[in-house]
Amino acid sequence: MSNKIPVGVLGATGAVGQKFVSLLEDHPWFELTELAASDRSAGKSYKEATVWRQYKPIPETVKTRTIKPCEPGLDCRVVFSGLDSSVAGEVEENFARAGYIVLSNAKNHRMDDDVPLLVPEINPEHLGLIKVQRVRRGWPGAIVTNPNCSTIGLVMALAPIHRAFGVRRVIVTTMQALSGAGYPGHSAIDMLGNVIPFIGGEDEKVETEPLKIMGSLNGDGIRFADCRISAHTNRVFVEDGHMECVSVELDRKASTDEVARVLREFTSLPQELKLPSAPERPVIVTEEKDRPQPRFDRDAGNGMSAIVGRIRECPVFDIRFVVLSHNTIRGAAGAAILNAELMKARGMFNQP
Numbered sequence: 177m178s179n180k181i182p183v184g185v186l187g188a189t190g191a192v193g194q195k196f197v198s199l200l201e202d203h204p205w206f207e208l209t210e211l212a213a214s215d216r217s218a219g220k221s222y223k224e225a226t227v228w229r230q231y232k233p234i235p236e237t238v239k240t241r242t243i244k245p246c247e248p249g250l251d252c253r254v255v256f257s258g259l260d261s262s263v264a265g266e267v268e269e270n271f272a273r274a275g276y277i278v279l280s281n282a283k284n285h286r287m288d289d290d291v292p293l294l295v296p297e298i299n300p301e302h303l304g305l306i307k308v309q310r311v312r313r314g315w316p317g318a319i320v321t322n323p324n325c326s327t328i329g330l331v332m333a334l335a336p337i338h339r340a341f342g343v344r345r346v347i348v349t350t351m352q353a354l355s356g357a358g359y360p361g362h363s364a365i366d367m368l369g370n371v372i373p374f375i376g377g378e379d380e381k382v383e384t385e386p387l388k389i390m391g392s393l394n395g396d397g398i399r400f401a402d403c404r405i406s407a408h409t410n411r412v413f414v415e416d417g418h419m420e421c422v423s424v425e426l427d428r429k430a431s432t433d434e435v436a437r438v439l440r441e442f443t444s445l446p447q448e449l450k451l452p453s454a455p456e457r458p459v460i461v462t463e464e465k466d467r468p469q470p471r472f473d474r475d476a477g478n479g480m481s482a483i484v485g486r487i488r489e490c491p492v493f494d495i496r497f498v499v500l501s502h503n504t505i506r507g508a509a510g511a512a513i514l515n516a517e518l519m520k521a522r523g524m525f526n527q528p
């Protein structure tokens with residue numbers, strides 16, 4: 177009998193769901209025991225219901241497993257959600273009400289006052305909101321979210337800079353990979369030789385989520401960080417890896433060398449606790465003048481690091497740089513798994 181914690185994946189057939197299935201294979205602490213998706217897939221075997229788009233083959237252990245509907249009754253207490261946002265809100269609430277701990281990728285609950293929007297390297301103390309959530313909502317489970325796939329790279333670079341020098345204003349332009357739109361996503365004819373300068377709701381997410389993440393836990397809620405972000409989000413013809421060009425105005429002036437040192441030396445609780453999915457270096461600073469690039473750098477730190485390059489002075493604000501992060505790993509499934517690892521390390525899966 178395995179002594180690993182049984183876990184399930186909601187939306188297991190989708191782009192993020194498949195990444196969960198792939199990353200959870202051989203996880204040292206968690207064992208994937210339940211797969212759930214829509215009525216279109218429920219009752220079918222995982223292999224039959226899924227258009228598998230990962231480079232690794234489908235794990236043998238899940239190939240023939242039957243997909244269940246996304247309803248409480250799954251034989252596990254922890255579920256990862258890669259559900260479409262059109263259904264995630266209600267389904268995740270049903271699970272939390274029934275006592276499950278839900279680690280969600282969906283946007284629905286990220287900005288709720290009583291739901292942690294967690295990045296273990298930045299705001300582990302925000303897990304304190306779970307107590308508030310349980311009292312307010314009267315449910316024994318919990319919902320914990322991870323950020324939007326572009327927010328994560330931006331905030332992993334901004335948070336150490338904010339801590340050291342204060343961030344006042346930010347302008348960010350994203351170049352977001354196709355896999356961020358799920359599968360099959362955009363058609364090739366729309367994307368080939370093209371850039372789409374609109375991703376529904378994305379500017380707003382990138383402008384608000386970092387303020388909550390960099391905010392402080394204050395009694396029963398989060399006091400948002402006092403800075404402003406302007407975002408231009410774009411879809412580009414890249415398979416995986418979101419790249420962002422960022423200009424930052426600081427409270428206290430700092431040289432590019434000082435900023436690079438703060439980023440390079442940034443390390444935090446997941447590294448201290450040696451959580452299985454924690455990258456050795458949360459932020460990797462590249463020296464090459466033409467890096468990071470999605471194809472070559474997105475897998476750094478097993479896809480869990482943010483890669484920062486081209487740190488230089490900004491003639492309008494103070495500094496500017498480029499940051500890259502893997503959108504389906506650090507920007508989705510890997511982030512939720514790291515959140516679960518932190519909760520497990522904190523004993524939060526032992527509580528009744």
Ligand SMILES: NC(=O)c1ccc[n+]([C@@H]2O[C@H](COP(=O)([O-])OP(=O)(O)OC[C@H]3O[C@@H](n4cnc5c(N)ncnc54)[C@H](OP(=O)(O)O)[C@@H]3O)[C@@H](O)[C@H]2O)c1
Nearest residue numbers: 187189190191192213214217258260261282325356358359
């Ligand atoms: N892709 C990324 O890089 C990324 C990054 C961060 C966050 N996210 C978020 O993660 C979530 C999933 O994204 P994705 O890219 O993986 O989307 P996707 O490929 O379209 O997958 C959506 C999943 O939701 C399931 N689903 C759809 N309708 C359902 C219903 N009525 N009841 C139960 N399950 C239902 C689908 O199951 P069927 O196959 O059975 O239809 C599928 O498993 C979204 O909320 C997205 O915003 C995505």
